[in-house]
Every structure is written in C-alpha cells, then in structure tokens.
Amino acid sequence: MTAVMPAGVGLARDVVGPAMEAAVSRLSPEVRAVAAYHLGMTDAEGNPSGAGAGKALRPALALLSARAAGAPSERGVTSAVAVELVHNFSLLHDDIMDGDTERRHRPTAWTVFGVGAAILAGDALLALAQDLLLEDSAPQGLWAARCLSVAVQRIIAGQGADLAFEKRDDVGLTECLEMAGDKTAALMACACSIGAIHAGAAPSLAMGLAGFGAHIGQAFQLTDDLLGIWGAPEVTGKPVQSDLRARKKSLPVVAALNSGTTESRELAVLLARPDDLGEEDLAHAAGLIEAAGGRRWAEAEADSQLSSASKCLAEADIPEDVRAEFMAIAEFITARQW
Numbered sequence: 001m002t003a004v005m006p007a008g009v010g011l012a013r014d015v016v017g018p019a020m021e022a023a024v025s026r027l028s029p030e031v032r033a034v035a036a037y038h039l040g041m042t043d044a045e046g047n048p049s050g051a052g053a054g055k056a057l058r059p060a061l062a063l064l065s066a067r068a069a070g071a072p073s074e075r076g077v078t079s080a081v082a083v084e085l086v087h088n089f090s091l092l093h094d095d096i097m098d099g100d101t102e103r104r105h106r107p108t109a110w111t112v113f114g115v116g117a118a119i120l121a122g123d124a125l126l127a128l129a130q131d132l133l134l135e136d137s138a139p140q141g142l143w144a145a146r147c148l149s150v151a152v153q154r155i156i157a158g159q160g161a162d163l164a165f166e167k168r169d170d171v172g173l174t175e176c177l178e179m180a181g182d183k184t185a186a187l188m189a190c191a192c193s194i195g196a197i198h199a200g201a202a203p204s205l206a207m208g209l210a211g212f213g214a215h216i217g218q219a220f221q222l223t224d225d226l227l228g229i230w231g232a233p234e235v236t237g238k239p240v241q242s243d244l245r246a247r248k249k250s251l252p253v254v255a256a257l258n259s260g261t262t263e264s265r266e267l268a269v270l271l272a273r274p275d276d277l278g279e280e281d282l283a284h285a286a287g288l289i290e291a292a293g294g295r296r297w298a299e300a301e302a303d304s305q306l307s308s309a310s311k312c313l314a315e316a317d318i319p320e321d322v323r324a325e326f327m328a329i330a331e332f333i334t335a336r337q338w
Contacts, residue, residue: 027124030117064329092119093119169268172254189210226295241286245277
C-alpha cells in the first residue's frame with residue numbers, strides 16, 4: 001500500500017515546529033541537548049539539523065480538534081505542542097525499555113547520551129507539556145491539562161502491561177487490545193479532543209472526538225504492529241522484523257498464538273527458545289504468524305477500527321472540511337508503505 005501524507009500534517013509541522021523549538025529552549029542546557037537531538041532539531045553534537053522528528057500526526061489532530069470547536073488552528077498550537085511532547089516522552093523511555101538502538105533512521109538518544117540522560121529528557125518533556133497548558137489561567141487550560149494527565153496515566157499503564165506480557169506465555173487477545181488501547185490509543189484520543197477542550201467545546205463534542213481518536217489509535221497500533229513484522233526498514237526506521245527479534249507480544253503475534261492451529265503451537269515453541277533467533281528463524285516465525293491468521297486478523301481489525309472511527313466522526317457536529325481532514329489522516333496512518 002502507498003500513502004500520501006495529508007496536507008494538514010505538513011501544515012502542522014510548519015505551524016507547530018517553531019512552537020516546539022521555543023518550548024524545548026526552556027529546558028536546562030544538558031537536558032535540552034538530549035531532547036533536541038531526539039526531536040530531530042539537532043545532531044549529536046548539537047548542530048541544527050533543519051529537520052523535525054516524526055510526521056506530526058498528533059499535532060495535526062490537535063489543530064483540527066480546535067477547528068472542530070469553531071476556533072482557529074492557532075488556538076490549538078499549545079495543545080498540539082503538549083501532546084507531541086508527551087508522545088516523545090514516551091518514545092524516549094520506550095526506546096530504553098525495549099533496548100531499541102535506532103529510531104527514525106538515527107541512533108536512539110540513550111545510545112548517544114546514556115540511559116540516565118535520556119530518562120531525564122523524557123521526564124523534562126512530560127513536565128514541560130503540563131506547564132504549557134497550565135500557563136493558561138482560564139479554566140480550559142486546566143481541563144486540557146487534566147485530559148493530558150489522564151492520557152499519560154493510561155500510557156504508563158499500557159507500557160507496564162506490555163512489559164509484563166514479555167514474561168508471560170498466555171497473553172490473551174482481549175487484554176492485548178486493552179494494552180494497545182492504553183499505550184497508543186489513549187494519546188491519540190487525547191490529541192483528537194484536547195484542542196476542542198482547550199477552546200471551550202461542549203463535553204459532547206469532546207467525547208465524540210475522543211471516540212474517533214481511540215478508534216484510529218487502535219488502527220494505528222495494529223498497522224504499526226504489522227509494520228514491526230513485515231515493514232521495510234526504510235519505512236519503519238528500525239531493522240527488519242524488529243518486533244519479532246525482540247519477541248514482542250504484538251497484536252498479530254498474539255492473534256496467531258491464540259488461533260489454536262498447528263502453526264500457532266509451532267510458533268509458541270519457536271518464540272520460547274532461550275537462544276537468539278537468527279534471520280531464518282525470524283522469517284520462519286513471520287511465516288507461521290501469517291499461516292496462523294495473525295496478519296489477516298490484524299488487517300481486518302484495523303479496517304474495523306477505521307470504520308468505527310468514521311461512524312464517530314459522522315455523528316459529530318463539526319464543519320465538513322474538518323471532518324474530511326480528520327478522515328484523511330485516519331486513512332493515511334493505516335495505509336503506510338509495507
């Protein structure tokens with residue numbers, strides 16, 4: 001599949017990028033160096049790189065969220081920056097916990113600056129995100145900060161469950177979906193509603209937008225898990241079959257393990273081996289997951305989540321151009337190049 005980046009995402013990078021740089025400049029010099037590197041603002045020596053990190057999907061959703069409430073995009077910039085800071089807080093910590101050495105085609109921050117420095121940078125981004133929202137003395141600033149805080153608590157719960165799954169052989173598909181709902185979908189739901197909340201939208205609109213975001217968050221995680229097994233390194237920014245190499249209990253893997261097939265039993269034995277999996281083992285494991293129906297289930301579930309997201313959006317009282325842009329982003333994140 002080939003995906004064309006929606007225009008709103010590029011616009012979000014242009015609008016939110018300078019605000020991100022201004023926010024990061026408030027950090028102490030040592031922490032700022034790590035954060036700026038992780039965010040793609042500088043290279044490892046601190047020289048400006050002229051590029052930002054990521055595709056700015058969540059900032060784009062936050063800006064749209066403000067527009068959904070009838071406010072201009074600019075009203076959503078602070079919320080967009082806060083959401084992106086929290087997203088990168090989680091990535092800094094995830095890279096350490098997962099032992100990932102590459103992100104976005106560059107060495108991860110902890111491999112360059114050390115584990116301690118990367119942890120502190122993540123902590124600083126989290127605190128900075130809340131500071132930005134709480135600097136708004138209006139009640140809406142407090143409500144937006146509360147929305148973000150709830151999302152962070154769910155992210156932490158989801159990451160905790162993900163780590164716990166690594167030590168278990170009996171992970172069920174329902175609990176794996178719940179984990180993804182916390183680890184990934186919670187922040188996406190926040191991104192889709194926080195701009196509206198910060199602009200003073202009615203609770204019914206905020207809840208509708210959050211429901212849309214929760215569904216596209218699940219679809220995003222399913223797509224990401226598929227890419228983690230079958231994605232090309234030039235797309236994922238990580239080595240081929242990186243999730244299998246780490247034996248992550250991703251959604252396609254758990255679906256395959258719970259299929260009750262001959263392939264699922266062979267896959268369980270293969271993943272339980274104490275030795276490192278070689279390239280042939282990884283390719284064989286990917287084949288077993290596909291034969292056991294894990295890939296097919298994940299693709300179908302991503303389509304189902306996208307359909308549910310569309311239904312939530314159809315029921316929301318928002319401008320038609322905003323609705324169309326929301327759906328364009330939803331379709332983009334589930335149609336990335338394999």
